[in-house]
Amino acid sequence: MPKCTINGKEIEVKEGTTIIEAMYGSGEQKGEWPAGKVAHYCWHPGLSVAGVCRLCMVQIEGNPRLQIACNTVVTEGMKINNTSDAVKDAAKWGLDFHLINHPLDCPICDQAGECGLQDQYMEFGKYNPEMAEKKVKKHKVVDLGPTVVLDSERCILCSRCVRFTEEVSKTNELGIFNRGDRSEIGTFDGKPLDNKYSMNTVDICPVGALTSKDFRFRQRVWYLKDSNTICNGCSTGCNVKVYFNREGFFRVKPVYNEQVNGYWMCDEGRDVYKFANRENRWLKAKKRTSAGWEEMQPGAAAKEAGMVAKSAGANAALVLTGQYTVEEYEAIISNFVNELKSKNVFHWMNMPEKAEDFDGLLLRGDKNPNTKGLLQILQKYGISTKWSDLTAGLASGTIKTVVVAGPEIQVQFPDMKDKIKELSKAQNLIWMQSGKNSDLEALTGNVWLIPMKSYVEKDGTFVNYAGLAQKFKKVTTVISEALTLAEAGDLLVGKMLAIKPEPNVFVEAVRPPDRVVVEHRKKNEFVYRRGTL
Amino acid sequence: MFQLSPEGLAAVKKELTRYESKDSAIIPALYIAQKENKGWVSDEVIHHLATVMDIPDARINEVFKFYTMFNQKPVGKFHVQVCTNISCALNGSRELAQHICKEMKIGYDQVTEDGRFTISKVECLGSCGTAPMMQVNDAYYENLTPESAMNILRGMK
């Protein structure tokens, strides 16, 4: 474990660590972390070393030439310095070379506010540019594929995206064509950037060359707040960060987790924010009467439906999908078993034949974040029912009342229509879910439709395919009257809700260490006032 | 749709196993394909090679666009490449290139109407002792004067 000194601070690192890994390392080393910071574009901890941006220059004692930090292995007793004037000058010129052909697109570029060039320029640039010649013109607004747009002029040719398609997604769609300053990123005709992980290239692109079609021109990043949570798209449970503001959620980005998803996430998970936004949600509960649909507050509807459920007692059935938290399952199942004395709890599994699918990287066939959690709770209460029991019960009439905790991500349930038809055979149907569904709204009979909270509005735990329990915190509240499954469970069995006054105040996520903080920015009048949602 | 001739295909297949790494066959394969496609390489050619060699299209395209000797546009039957680097420039090669263009009534990197000639300016060809000089397809023509150069070109069939 060689020891080295970075800007005067001594740390000890693993054998074979490079200088830049020592600075930004994951804390496996002993000593203060992060141990320093150095400007870089082409280095990424999840990809191979390229050493092409030449920005991460550091001075090593005993070596007259500056070395790049991303390719130099730490040796015992190395003294590293990146605050001297020579290094600052090299970094400033390195940045200058990146900027001489860079177009002045900031006003229309999505990356503004989180752009590597902008950040570095504010950090140590701030010089008068001397380039007085014509800039190189390249292709703009190039359609790379179904998810990504390319702007070649903005590209600084760090080659992160090319290395990504080569090493991570292994689809080899991207390449750098031509020589010298005519070089351009691109795909080859007929083979677009079309793989299940394509949007990671947008994340790793330090500038606005690769932008997401989904997010393009929709929101300025300084109007967005962010918060960490778990993706609820499948049983892998990738750690993600969601971006949102008063208007709703805008996008999802991956967060590093060594055990679960590394640095990446899949494209399907990028869409999970859409199901939490207001336009896709039920805002009020609906009760079917002879006159049509009557709207009520969700709590009131649950109370009323609860009277029906209580009278059904042990013959009431509960259908659960694997999309709710462990705590919610515990609460509702314990209510059903202990209060209603019913053991008719059924697990609605979508696409069971694909449940064991795995594409080798992150995507799994079980499109529920918490199947294992649900199965654990079912086992705890000794419940081992089969769906055929429910079908039989409905047919014979023993089961008259069915309570359904429907899926949040309905697109992954291709059997939705069929299940709605089947379950609507029950005399009383109480369907609870967060997203609206037109088939449900067309039902007749004794139907209650109760809006649920989306998972981003709750604290909870998901258990992923490997049995790893991941806790996540509430991000924000979108529809405050909607119920969590636990609350609905209480109301359905006749209990009163324990109302806990909760301060609905946004808590700022920890500012990552390499985010530039410049004093005068805090007083920027265009920053949204932070407050309650 | 471009397809290699049986001989060309056999030659490419031979190259695939000739070197220690399969990818090393990309440059020889592009030469073979370029010859069969009238002196230039189009997108179709790249597609075909990618299928034949089982190498991703983007990789072959990268190598293709990197090197000067692979032509991205159609060229004339005789590709006249005049060196305009320093030793030749010191001996008037740029004026020679212009003279040829004027005589042929054509600009650089275009094809004459009869499809026979394309004039290009290239970098050092390693013949500085016999400057000014030009390369036409595979052959070097050295120690040129404007008259001798035109005589050589006019004599090309």
Place this chain on the structure above:
Amino acid sequence: METKLLTEFYHLDEFRTLPGYQKQGGYEVLKKALKMQPQQIIDEVKASGLRGRGGAGFPTGMKWGFLPKNNEPRYLLCNADEGEPGTFKDRLMMERAPHQLIEGMIISGYAVGSQKGYIYVRGEYHYPISVLRKAVEEAYAAGLLGKNILGSGINFDLDVYSGAGAYICGEETGMISSLEGLKGQPKLKPPFPAVQGYLRKPTIVNNVETLAAVVPIIKDGAAAYRKFGTEKSAGTKLFSLSGNVVRPGNYEVPLAYPLKDLIYKLGGGMKPGRKLKAVIPGGSSAPVLTAEEAEKVNLDYESIAAAGSMLGSGAVIVIDDSQCMVDMLGVLTHFYHHESCGQCTPCREGTGWLNKIVHSILEGRGRLQDIELLIKVADNMKGRTICALSDAAALPVLSFVTKFRDEFEYFVREGHSKVRGVRNAEMHH
């Protein structure tokens, strides 16, 4: 006087055939070498003081010594990508004496323990490639290549690979990348090729002339080789003389030969009515010398380095007083801009920037601060990149602007060349 150590029989047409080569004692040195121990050969080459003849001038014996001393398979690559403007000596050697190169490679392969060699020739050299391929065939047929060479139990396979037009493939790791089937972009060093090179195996990359020089060194011994040249620059070298001289061509002379004699005696001096103005002593990447400096310097590594330039590939480009230095710099900046591989930012952007500034001046749009700007940009391109092309592009700019500043200032102020009185706008790319 030329010293024909390597080039003694180049005037004989048959020397390029196997029988013609053997008639002059060809492959006898191979027989001698195969009886020596590999380490003896390496020691002999080390003792001879042979330095890389491609441009870097790195001591060859020392480079061979960097290889790991184990049984790992290793490669011997001959760099015949002669792209440095002004250089045409390797072409002569390949066209006239392919077997000399092959013999040198077999001996070197045996010395470093390599069983596979490639000769990477630039794609434009169609004729030398065909000559080499034919010579390799002849050698295989005669049992000089392949398995069990001349019954010695030593194996060595050789193949000729054609490049496709990229100056950067003359850089050793650029050449390795190109040979591996990638774009010819140089690799990060460390690891150095001797440790991890072609296909991540130990690799030695040597220039054509270096490998051919192994033959006379083993034939007559290191001491005989050291009779030529100086302590630090031993042996003979082929110099490619070109530009504004009466008799351009390749001349083999001992190192430390006076540059003045090369130009005036062997090269025939200036054309009638012309005076010497500047000399680039080692290929376009070497800093230029004024006529005064050039007439005082000797052709060896130390002497030229002391004068502020480099011996490089030995391409001596002579510029007389009819030429405009701004114009010639424009030719060079265009070359480096065209040939930059584009991997690292200072070179990719810097070569383009330098080219644009010089051409602005040439088109009459120069500003006085452009001259300082050229120096600043070139200064900041040096020493910060993966390979030396960035330095190679910066050094001519720095030397031309510093030593011929009056021509640049005149052009900026007056809008046309001091020498030719015209803008030469159509001359430029």
